[in-house]
Amino acid sequence: MSRRLVLYASTEQEDADGATASLLKPDMAAPRTVRGWWNDSAPYSGGALPVPGSVSGASAFQALRLVQQQHPEADVQLRFGPRAAWQATEEPVPAGRPDILPDVKRLITGLSPGCSFCGTTRRSLEVAHIRDWPETRAAVAAHPIRKGRHLRARLLFHSPWNLLMLCRDRAHGSGCHDRQEAKLITAAELREARARLDRQPHARAHYQRYLDQQLLACAPLAGVDENALLEVLRLLNRLAADAGEAPEPYALNHGQIRVDIAHAMIDYGSSHYCADNLAQVSL
Known part of the structure; x- marks a missing residue:
């Protein structure tokens, strides 16, 4: 996954206001200073930004293009206003795995009364995820829409097409869920197994x-x-x-x-x- 470099173009007054600065209708003609952070968490340490010390609203977009050219490996974004104000409007990504909703579980178990991968009904069956929780959290954290992260993470993780039934054999580790966790079954194979349920x-x-x-x-x-x-x-x-x-x-x-x-x-x-x-x- 590429790193995300967020550029904040803010005025002196916005910097002074900090978290209370208004992000609505920024003054595009006011002089702004551009600062950057990798992944919006650690202070930027990738060398000097290829932008002038002070820019206007229009030239901030030119600064964005310059940084995109210098750092093609990064997902570069531009925001008007101080970082503190943007952080004050954002929800944290939830840390714990959300519980599956009963309707979604009922759908998956109905579609797959046996193991979705091998078809067996002789072992215990569990609802499994194709894209795991850490990968889901990372996807939500990297998405430009910052509002409603709890709901977005839950719905993405428990999307009907991210779920299927897999058999479990904890004693011998030979069940399909055990083999998925051991990386012996690929995500592509699981997606094909999931697609078969819809047919x-x-x-x-x-x-x-x-x-x-x-x-x-x-x-x-x-x-x-x-x-x-x-x-x-x-x-x-x-x-x-x-x-x-x-x-x-x-x-x-x-x-x-x-x-x-x-x-x-x-x-x-x-x-x-x-x-x-x-x-x-x-x-």
């Missing part, structure tokens, strides 16, 4: 149940993964087409929620709180 004849019923449960359970603080719901709509449409059917629109919650699978559309009607609480998590 099963019974997949359509399980995804339809999951979609309806997610829509009906939407609550102000629950958070719903908009990208996952859109992918489910597309998948259901494709599965219906494979069966030679054209899915008809239907309603939930006494008509307040209307679902049109054929056009991948959801109308929440008066349930605006649900639409406002969708969280996009693609990384």
Whole structure:
């Protein structure tokens, strides 16, 4: 993963205000000093930045391009305002693994009553992740959207397509989950095994149940993964087409929620709180 160098272009007054400085509508004509940090945590130590000591708003973008040219190995970003103010608006990435939501677990166990990789039902089965928690945390930390990190990390980690059932044999280490942890099964092999679950004849019923449960359970603080719901709509449409059917629109919650699978559309009607609480998590 490339390192991230964040450039902060701030005025003297913004530096004096520190964490209380306003980040709204920065004065683009005011003289600004550009400073940089690797990964937005350790002070920059990669040599002199190839930018003048003082820049205007317009020349800050020229400074950005200069740094991008000098450090092609880094993901270079530009922000207007002091670093302290930006840090004050950002959530930390959660450290502990979040619990899987019951609806998602019900979907995965329904799709895969046996091991998703080898098919066995003779060993104990566990819900496993293709992309592990440390990798998920790193992806969320590197993403430019800093708000809602707790929700984004949870939804990304527990995306239906990051999960599958793997068998476990702790005594001999021969189960697929044991072999995954030993790096004997690759992420590409697991993704192919996960993709096979969506091609099963019974997949359509399980995804339809999951979609309806997610829509009906939407609550102000629950958070719903908009990208996952859109992918489910597309998948259901494709599965219906494979069966030679054209899915008809239907309603939930006494008509307040209307679902049109054929056009991948959801109308929440008066349930605006649900639409406002969708969280996009693609990384």
